[in-house]
Amino acid sequence: ETGVTQSPTHLIKTRGQQVTLRCSSQSGHNTVSWYQQALGQGPQFIFQYYREEENGRGNFPPRFSGLQFPNYSSELNVNALELDDSALYLCASSLGSGGSYNEQFFGPGTRLTVL
């Protein structure tokens, strides 16, 4: 176990709805990164939060947004859900911002299904 937890484990929503996914980082880590993993594909970087500020973003539309709290836990919010948003959403925590040698520890993921 990596010490990174995510909730909920599974979620079913309908198109157009909004969803909030949560991640608790490993103790002592100040950075959280979010990834979307479609079935049979590698994870795609959504964004990273470092000390409560967005520190980098992948090619995802603005309806994907996030927050990081003072305790370094994080939320991923997705508005106006689309069928293609169905995926495993992974969060990873690390000490220090990325592009560096710092190892990222992944949570078990949240499986989102959009009907």
Next chain:
Amino acid sequence: KNQVEQSPQSLIILEGKNCTLQCNYTVSPFSNLRWYKQDTGRGPVSLTIMTFSENTKSNGRYTATLDADTKQSSLHITASQLSDSASYICVVSVIGQGGKLIFGQGTELSVKP
């Protein structure tokens, strides 16, 4: 375009045998390269991390190599076990892009008794 490509897409081997997985990348500027193991429905777990100056890194029965000139990496698994059945993902970190990791699509390894 920054890309990471892995081969083969899937692999079946017998327990006890060795295997080698390949990774080619076009990511620049390059910070480091990582290999992860991902069990079905779980988050990836790091096996090795290498900077451009490192040629090889071992973690038990896993040995990763890196050739930064040809932009190729390999992961060698020795004396495979049934528990090695998983997806193995090559990941490259980009300098200066705020923690962005670029993942390959993974190699699905199945170890049979």
